[in-house]
Amino acid sequence: MTIDKTFDPAAIEARWYAHWEDNGLFRPERPEAEPYTIVIPPPNVTGSLHIGHALDDTLQDVLIRHARLKGKDALWVVGTDHAGIATQMVVERQLNAQGRKRTDFTREQFIAKVWEWKEESGGTITRQLRRLGASCDWANERFTMDEGFSKAVLKVFVDLYNQGLLYRDKRLVNWDPGLKTAISDLEVETKEVQGSFWHFSYPLADGSGAISVATTRPETMLADMAVAVNPEDGRYRALIGKSVKLPITGRLIPIVADEHADPELGSGAVKITPGHDFNDFEVGKRAGFKPAEMLNMLDAEAKVVQTADGLIPADYLGLDRFEARKKVVAAIEAEGRLEKVEDRVIQTPYGDRSNAVIEPWLTDQWYVDAETLAKPALEAVRSGAIKVVPESWTKTYYNWLENIQPWCVSRQLWWGHQIPAWYDADGQVYVAEDEAAASALAGGKALSRDPDVLDTWFSSALWPFGTIGWPDQAGQQPPEAYRAGGAGKASKLQRHYPNDVLISGFDILFFWDARMIMQGLHFMGEVPFRTLYLHGLVRAADGSKMSKSKGNTVDPLGLIDKYGADALRFTLTAMESQGRDIKLDEKRVEGYRNFATKLWNAARFAQGNGIGASSSIEPPRAELAVNRWIIAETVKTVQALDLAIADLRYDESANTIYHFVWASFCDWYLELIKPVLAEGADPAQAAETRAVAGWVLDQILVMLHPFMPFITEELWHALGTRDYDIIVATWPMADARAIDPAAQQEIDWLIRMVSEVRAARTGLNVPPGARLPAYARGASEETRRRLAANAVAIARMARIDLAEGDAPAGGAAQVVVDEATYVLPLEGVIDLDAERARLAKGIAAAEKERDSLAARLANPAFVEKAKPEAVEKARADHAEKSLEAEQLGAALARLG
RNA sequence: GGGCGCAUAGCUCAGUGGUAGAGCACUGUGUUCACACCGCAGGGGUCGCAGGUUCAAACCCUGCUGCGCCCA
Incomplete structure (x- = not known):
């Protein structure tokens, strides 16, 4: 086949990718070979390839192709993620565009629509991965919602529940009123926004005075349950135990002592709304309120609802939280109880998907005991069982895991793995992998299933083993067995878990990488991967972050x-x-x-x-x-x-x-x-x-x-x-015996020789095509041998012809290489001043280095204390530079 | 407030103790039978600042300045 004159990548790429895939070359049968495994960070099934994927997947493909060429049983597990919130949002948006909404349909109907969308757009990103050349094991492509993987998800939920590591709890959760679901801490972004600090005067119930409190969220006063002061704060000691009669609601609430109140901040007294603030929740618990008793004043859309005590005036009900804020402030001002309003920068939580202001909300959710699972995960990195590259990320990893909070894994969505928990009429919960098993646990009582689904990261945490046979292949043989020699018989799970490397962006270190380590250690008893490689973000050429809104994204396609x-x-x-x-x-x-x-x-x-x-x-x-x-x-x-x-x-x-x-x-x-x-x-x-x-x-x-x-x-x-095709060729041998120092020295000399002559020619404006004779002066026997052996190459590349005898008298360029000087006669055409300047420049450079080395060698401390190799090298370099300066000096002298 | 990182040629970045490097850009030059998406040659840096350790510091230590990211 003749190679075309022009290189056209497009035609080549389409042809070879199909060839590789059709012939199963991404995963040739190599049952006896050493396994090498990477699992792809599963992209969103309905997404498309952005430049970050291109980086992440290229880095993986380099390793996989290298391992395959090294003869290993290289497996790159590929698949996609159902991306709960993101996918559901897309489909809801499509419905909205048609003037309909999710709740116009039954759950089953809606999920069917999501599957339709998945069928329609689900191939986009996998087609794009092929364009990139990713050599994944497509024959075993996985999806987090497929049957086998879903089975793994349910089993993990049930097992964690039975082990007491997963539980249902009523506590404050980060509630996204836009999406109407709970989200995890990691999905909340705190931003600084300009807001106000309102100072209210709350009257004491006994009419003996008032106490000042300040707040950035005045509307929450409708659900205030206490005022806290610091027990050490002398100003308020006498008030502890007294009651305050709240404006608007008239609720009587106690003044309690709590360390949370900072005497330095504002008046030193703070209003406590346990149902709507994380700090206040803790204060409220210390003050003796049970979570179930804490007042709630907002619904799922963050509109005001009546509290359990029925004290909120009717005209507040149904107001949006921000309208309620205005109304509360106006009412307090009307009562003459607004002391002042200050401008203030407020740390405000936003949902990373919806960009809605997050509301701390008291609900029942499912939580994973992350603290317990984190301990082995910390140890795995500390002990080196998992190597993190670059190593500097370990501190971030430790810091997060050491301070980890319970992980809220339930989401009020329809698209995702529905939680395998059933309730009887009394609200008693039964957790089992299917309804029949739950029913058996319940003794046949009528049950209804928990409508919520699991956090997508809960499922993707199982990716390193859920994709390669777990739980079906679990427990057949300990993983050590195949390493002991039973390679051919070991299951896929045993051969490919632990994976070798995981490559991800550092932005999902907590979301995904750390959770894989926790779940992998817990369910497999071994780390999910031996090396974790974290790469950075791909930014625009000017260093700014790429984003759709800025319009500076680069499309890899x-x-x-x-x-x-x-x-x-x-x-x-x-x-x-x-x-x-x-x-x-x-x-x-x-x-x-x-x-x-x-x-x-x-x-x-x-x-x-x-x-x-x-x-x-x-x-x-x-x-x-x-x-x-x-x-x-x-x-x-x-x-x-x-x-x-x-x-x-x-x-x-x-x-x-x-x-x-x-x-x-x-x-x-x-x-x-x-x-x-x-x-x-x-x-x-x-x-x-x-x-x-x-x-x-x-x-x-x-x-x-x-x-x-x-x-x-x-x-x-x-x-x-x-x-065979190159994709399954053999990686070159690094055979040191093939290294020949003499040949290296000779070609190194030849390259220097040609380069020096070329530089001299250019420096003297010798026409590029002109061939010049060259007379060697002072050349050693070895140099003469080299000149003879390489004469044709020298003639061609330096455009000089080696001549015998002495150079004729007259102007000439002189080129020094080691001990020899090459004289290139230029019969009158040479600019002697230019040649003198050229030589002088070379002399100056050589002398500068020679003198610097001489000074170093003259220092007794250097000769005594430096490593012998360093001294030796300095001596050799000094000799070389001295010779060069001398040779160039002699050449200059000859010019007269 | 805590943590991590960055500051080296015009630009983007390597270089972790022994004479400052690459790619791009720039300058000059060249249509010599693979390639002008190319060849050849060249200019360009007190390695952010100040101390310290060392025979020797871009590199190790301390402080400072500026920038970025993460967490609270």
């Missing part, structure tokens, strides 16, 4: 269309340094598209010169220094790449292969072998060179495959007939 998936993947990999956000500049993507084009053209050159597929994994035998050199460079690249990938240094791995391909292989090796392949050259040398070049190119393609899967597969086949 658009970049793929424009530059190819390989270029996008390489960009994201090269820019991924541990612990830093990525500022994505399209210029970088363009640059890596150029890199792909460079490789494409190098392969075209190879093909045009009879260089093709290599027949061996091991390097071919080679005599020529240039071939021995490039083999050594290849091996060094494999070593560096293996190290970088093992350390999860993506930037380093990408840069290593980039530099090798462009600089070593294209700029030097291919140029150096052109004369060897030219007509009339030695046939044996040409054959050796073709074999070596073909081998190196093959190693390049394999090493580059994890980063640029499409172009490498295309070129792999274009360069010859293959027994």
Whole structure:
């Protein structure tokens, strides 16, 4: 197959992805091989691929493809998340657009509509993952609402309940009045907003005076149950135990002593509304109010409802909380009890999805005892059972888990895993995996199921084991068994749990990663993954956060269309340094598209010169220094790449292969072998060179495959007939025996020699095409041998012809390389001043370094205390720089 | 208030003790039979500031300044 003159990524990508998937190459049968496992952070089933996914999934694909090339049984578990609130919101919005709402339908009808939407749009993101080249195990794609996974979710709920780690409780919850559901602490965003601080004067019941309180939420006074003062506060000691008669409601409430009241803040006395404030809830409990007795004045939409004592005037009922606020303030002012109003910045909680102001609300919800589950999760990271990369995140992880609160897992939604709890007529709860089992527990009483669903993160926490056979395959064999040798017989769960690596953005460290660790340890008895790699956010080129509202999002599909998936993947990999956000500049993507084009053209050159597929994994035998050199460079690249990938240094791995391909292989090796392949050259040398070049190119393609899967597969086949596709090829061997220091020194010298001559020519404005004779002066025997051996390459690349004898008298450029000086006569055309300046500049540079090294060596403390290698290197460098300065000085002197 | 991180060439970033690096951008030059999405050559940095440790500091320690993120 002839390689086209132009590189067209789009055509290649479509072809190879289908080929890989149709032939099952993402998960070849390798029952005896060492397992390697990653589970994808499941994207929202109805979502679409954004640049953050592109980064996250590229990083995973690099590791999976690398592991597959290393011969491992690489499994990348793929699937999608039902994304409870987000998905339900989308469908509700669609209904609203048609002038209907969720409650116009039965729960079953509505859920059917969500499934319809899932069928309609559910394939989008998985199609887009394919465009990116993600080599996931599509044959076993999972969904958090599918039957098997749902079974795992129910089992976890029931087991945790039976173990006392999951319970129903009445306490304040973060209530989202927009979505009308409870949400967890993590789903609340606190923002600073400009508000007011109202100071009220509450009259004492006995008419003996009044007490001042201040509040940022005056409407809650309709449900006040106490006024608290600090027990140490002398001003109020006499009032403790007395009662206050509230304005508007006339409710009699006690003045209580509580540490929560800060004497320094406001008047030092605070109103207590246990049913509508987290701090007040705790004060109320200490004051002896049971949660069930705490007054509630709001409904699910945060409108005023009558409190249990019936004291709220009728004209307040049904008001929105913010209207009620105005009315309360007006009424208090009318009574002359508004002392003052101050402007104040208020920390206000918002729902991260709805952006509604969150209302602390007293309800019955299901809670997970996160504190208990957190202990082993903390220990797993402390002990190193899970390695966190970058390590600095461990502190954040510890801090969160050490202060973890009960996790509210029930949501007042219809879309999701319905909670497996049933109630009898008396409100007694029965938790079981299905209604029959619950009924048995209830002794056949009539039951109704809890209408709520579970937090989506409750289910996704089970992803590392719920996707690979748990609970069905659990308990067959301990996980150690397959490692002891029973690989072929072990279940999928045993082979692939624990997973090897989890890659996620740091933004879901608490939401997902930590909860997977908690649930994995609890249900599997082992960590879910051995390494947790956290990457940053992808930002716009100017560093701002990408957001739809700002309109500065970058569409990964658009970049793929424009530059190819390989270029996008390489960009994201090269820019991924541990612990830093990525500022994505399209210029970088363009640059890596150029890199792909460079490789494409190098392969075209190879093909045009009879260089093709290599027949061996091991390097071919080679005599020529240039071939021995490039083999050594290849091996060094494999070593560096293996190290970088093992350390999860993506930037380093990408840069290593980039530099090798462009600089070593294209700029030097291919140029150096052109004369060897030219007509009339030695046939044996040409054959050796073709074999070596073909081998190196093959190693390049394999090493580059994890980063640029499409172009490498295309070129792999274009360069010859293959027994297998590159996706399942063999990773290069890093065989140190192939490294030949003598050849390396020789080519290193050659590169320096050519570079020096080129620089001199440019510096003296010698026309690029002009060929000059060159007379070697003071060259050692070894240098003369090298000059002879590489004469053709030197002639071609430096455009000089080595001449015998002494240089003729007259103006000449002089180039110093090591001990030798090369004299390039320029018969009158040379600008002698320019040459003097050029030499003087070189002398100055060499002398500066020589003197600096001399000063260091003259310091006895350095020679005594520094490492011997450092002293040795300083001596060698000093000698080298001295020689260079001397040689250049002699050359300058000869110019006169 | 607590925690984490960042400050290195015009830009984006590597570099964690031994003579400052890459890509892009910039300047000059070149249509030599893979590639102008290219080649060749070049300019450009008191490594935020101030102390300290060390024979030696961009790198380790302390403080300061500025910026970002998370938690309360």
